[in-house]
Amino acid sequence: MLKPSSSFHRHPDRPLLWTLRLLSAVAALIVALILLFVLREAWPALHQLGPLRFLHDPGWHPAAGGADAQYGLLPMLAGTLLSSGGAVLLAAPLGLGSALFATSYGPPRLGGLHRQLLQVLGGIPSVVVGFWGLVVLTPLIRQWHPPGQSLLAGILCLTVMILPTTALLSEQAVREVPAESLQAAAALGLSRRATLEGVVLPVARGGLLSAVILASGRALGETMAVLMVAGNVIQVPAAVFDPVRTLTANIALELGYALDLHRAVLFVGGLVLMGVVAVVMALAASLQRSPGHG
């Protein structure tokens, strides 16, 4: 039997292919342009300070004059990784759960409503979420463990920010499971759990991973919400109740007031962030390629 591969025609529609190729190249070009731009802005700092100072300097005092200046980025890198990692760890199962609710466990009517609500959440600006976090969430956390503005608050706000991405895309992925497969599973008398485990999750795996990848990118790049609730103290947190500063918050807090080398160092932070995202994506890609998929 001919494999139903829908890929490459050996004689594809030439004009169509070239149009698509051209527009894809535009998309790729944008990435290159942005990378070049960030590199250009970061160059003075990389050139004058060398990459090691960003790792070794004990603190972050870029505005202090001359020899007193310190440019350690590590605590902020830790802040970024911990807050985003925490948020993804929360949002991924929540997203999957909400997708399962919308597709199989919840009544169909409620499922639609649920999706609508998530779409609303997706359109709420991060300032609003940050504002809510600062006024409502952090006082609650403070009662539990001061000072309230903390890694935990950052994680929770980030979770709220990326939840629409994970939930909506997970739902889309779960819906892609062919009805026949579900029927087949039902015909075998499999329980819903077994169907999920044996049919739904394997088929939807690629889509679910996609959702998590996009959400991770969003979490790593998110600025305002974290800025307003995470406390922004530059330190490697010892507990979830400690305040942290992320790379993005650092850029947003200081860029408006930074001059010359200080400004360039902030862009080095941006570059580091892009590096982190690239590594995360590479990991995800290798996961996607690993056996068991498809």
Next chain:
Amino acid sequence: MASSGAACFDRAIDTALALLAWLVALLVVGTIGWIVADLLRQGLPRLSWAFLVELPIDAGRSGGIRPILISTLLILGVCLAVSVPIGLATALFLAEFQRGHRGFGPLVRYSLDTLAGVPSIVFGLFGNAFFSITLGLGFSILSGGLTLACMVLPLLIRSMETALRAVPAEHRLAAAALGLPQRVSLLHIVLPAAAPGLAVGLILGIGRALAETAALLFTSGYVDRLPGSLLDSGRALSVHIFDLAMNVPGGASQAAATALVLVALVLLINGFTGWAAQRWLGSLSSAAL
């Protein structure tokens, strides 16, 4: 006996899962409800028709948001007019022509994913340097829209590619066997079949674009006057909210009211997008002959 035990276990797990799914749903809904209720409490008293059609007064502490609403729609229009064709084309290219794990396709995909993690403020600075200064567009709705287009591209492409891949291969096979050109099969069979999924991508992109603040602060700018053209600076709703909440003492309730308008706008646009996608799908499959 063993099998009945396993069945029992299965049932128990199933119940637990159902419970969990409901719990998650309640949690999600509760959080959203909480945030929206907070906004309603603060903003609802300020909302009125006048709020939508008046000019802002006293740095936005009173008056309305008409110019801001119009600027927002124009920025969104520019963003979608640019990002949807490019995004859809790239998604088609990746989904239909680049299925392997090697070569040009994965490279594009990988770089786009990386783009998704660039903080929005860096997008803002890039847009400012490239569109506003290098291309000479200045602080304008055009610069802002183009910058947003760059920002939402990864999201659009990823989700649209997923939607396209979900279209069963048999459809493509059937169309090919009938001797239909690939162009026709993509445009008339694959795209409509993927329409609901494409709409999800579009909705995520629109939500992201409307919610964006930092990228716009440096590109479409801060001017709260009615824009005369796409080359004028115009303040977006999210920038207005940010300014009222962070820089204008006493602006919190106006900020909440503006946020409510933004949420309503998101709902409206999402509703329209979903409806249009269904309609498009429907129009193709229900025409009789």
Next chain:
Amino acid sequence: MALHPKPVPAHGARRRRRSVIPWTVAGLAVMSALGGCGRTSDLKLSLSGSSTVAPLAAEIAKRYEASHPGTRVDVQTGGSSRGIADARTGTAQIGLVSRALKPEEANLQATTIAIDGIALIVNAANPVRSLSDGQIRSIYTGSLTNWRQVGGADAAITVVTKAEGRSTLELFLEHFRLDNRRIRASVVIGDNQQGILTVAADPHALGYVSIGTASQEADAGTAIRLLPLAGIAPSLENVRSGRYPLSRPLNLVIQPPAAAGVPPFLAYASSSEVNDLVEAQFFVPPAP
């Protein structure tokens, strides 16, 4: 465009029209917007910089436009350093800067349009009514960590400070002769409003923000209280009279020589004609 099926000749005319409607609407909107391109202003001034100054500058600009037909004044925001940089490169004719110029910026020319003071604030529930300069120094360097040590409740002090580079921070450090590297903070904030929200939400917080913003919020019922500094109440009157020790000028900055149309605007913005606008934004008009 690719989203929509190719127009089909002689078939499905109804359907075709339907799918074209959104694009027609969008196109019309774009065209009508572009149509406005023809309308030109005789003179366009652009201002950019400090987010503290921007709302005030935008209000002044509106009034200036109304009384000077044919002139357009666009205000952009993004921070004091952006104001300096844009004024230098000519990206904007006028930079907005919320501090006095530094020695290395002596080649620029500043026009003060308002004065802003900086006040220490605590939560309204905090029984502490005043702190000495020494106590403040000790709290910010981490040698005093509990309100009990300064006559308050037995609770850890949440020390709120501003992010590196902010002009409020620089002024604060300079006044208390502190080194930023020795500051031990629990929360680092950006804009004033974030500081006010933080202190209002935390009964044990201590922070410092713009007096205008703080007194307006306190009057509106936000749970904060302004502390006197060296016995002088942080009020707009005391800032106006110069008795209050912690204040900063809000400046419009240009790189000389001034471009056409700029001097009249600078004169207008620093004149008494805009005093009501300055006060409406809770700043103090400069001494004439």
Next chain:
Amino acid sequence: MTDPDLCLEACDLSVRYGGRPAVSGVGLQARRGRILAIVGPSGCGKSTVLACFNRLHDLNPACDLRGSIRLDGQEILRSGLDVLALRRRVGLIVQRPNPLPLSIGRNLTFPLRHHGMGRRADRQDAARQAMQRVGLWEEVKDRLGRPASELSGGQQQRLCLARALVLEPEVLLLDEPCSALDPLASAVVEELVASLRGSVTILIVTHNLAQARRLADDVAVFWNRDGVGYLEEQGSADAVFAAPRSPITAAYLAGARG
């Protein structure tokens, strides 16, 4: 020089998937207006060969083809051939009905439009005739606007047949068209195929030897050796069924019978 009776002819046809040989050295002839049944056990490359006749293997980049296939004496494997025109002349029906995600009516009119039938009324006429030809018209004429996926399996398969016929193909490739259908629906489709004898050249892959006996004018028996499919024997149906030349064929037909 060419036999005017000969419609489709494969010479020394070999197919490799990703370098692995799947079918080798097949030489097959289909005569005009006759029905050629292709039989043999699973995995001997029957469907693979069938799909080559309208170049559907082009869709799979891993698939590599050697040899020659001629339609009316014209080589169809050469590059530069108008593949789309070829596929219009050579229709394909697969095992599982695959209606397009369109309405019942548009499943027929849509391909017509893109093969240049300009007037809407013409298309509607052609569609109606094709549906009448497969006996579907009476069943669906009131719901032409409904999605094709709402039809039953047998109806869907007849719709696919009508969709192929509406393009007036010279050759029809049928890949186990009845195996997914119930006996009743299967009988209807089989009757239809029989009724096409004389007007269309038909190649039908089937596992059902009884069906092959009922339908076929000619028979080709495929076999596989070490996982590579090849043509064991071909000839007129009477000859092959009555007196198979190859012992393998004899055993297969006998085994299937017993």
